[in-house]
Amino acid sequence: MRISTSFMAIIMTTPAFAEAYDRPIPQAQSATAEFWYALACLALVGAMIAVQRLVSRR
Secondary structure, eight states, X not given: OHHHHHHHHHHHHSOOXXXXXXXXXXXXXXXXXXXXHHHHHHHHHHHHHHHHHHHHHO
16 A cells, blocks of 8 residues: 555656647637627626616615
């Protein structure tokens, strides 16, 4: 049991040889993505206006 524990401790502490990190290249947005983003922005603004009206009534 001691040998396997010692072996695992040695294996776990050795440096890992990992591949270098390659940064992802950003892709251009499609027209569909821009449409849904604009729709989400308008929905957020509408929700903020609704909350403002609800809070100001109280």
